Amino acid sequence: QKEVEQNSGPLSVPEGAIASLNCTYSDRGSQSFFWYRQYSGKSPELIMFIYSNGDKEDGRFTAQLNKASQYVSLLIRDSQPSDSATYLCAVRRTDSWGKFQFGAGTQVVVTP
């Protein structure tokens, strides 16, 4: 079992709709959770981080964390063609401060 799992997609989303991405992790010692966006051939860039249970909103993005169920999700509201990218979930463990474990990523395609 991979430590961090994501559906590879592609997730096809109509423009203006909500994209919902999920990420599950296996290590209960995980402490912080990050969502990165990566355009094809480019480097990952941070969208959001979350470390407390519940929701965290930033503009059109909402991260949701449920440590008991060991999942973290990302919602993209009012999806735009520029949101078409691969979204990487990253998890940091308490006992390995500074080391991240990345999921394989979910490809999102926003269709006009």
Add this chain to the structure above:
Amino acid sequence: DADVTQTPRNRITKTGKRIMLECSQTKGHDRMYWYRQDPGLGLQLIYYSFDVKDINKGEISDGYSVSRQAQAKFSLSLESAIPNQTALYFCATSDRLAGSSYNEQFFGPGTRLTVL
């Protein structure tokens, strides 16, 4: 100017050749990382360094070595390149924020390496 730079950006080499990928950063971060990315596999950690004298193996260090020449420079070497090392390589940095739950990693632009 970019905060994290990588050279070269693209490299094609032959099996058995020694290759060095270089990373430099102007962010003043202590921590530096090397990842490789293969399609469908996400980012895999090769080596990481928490300061100049602290270098650690990651998940897939076999066939690779590193050198932390200074706080700002972290090089990755492939002593004898093989075709399955063909991948996209990223350098990343992060700050040391004691007691903080948040320490974002900042990525360089990547080096696309092809081993024939």
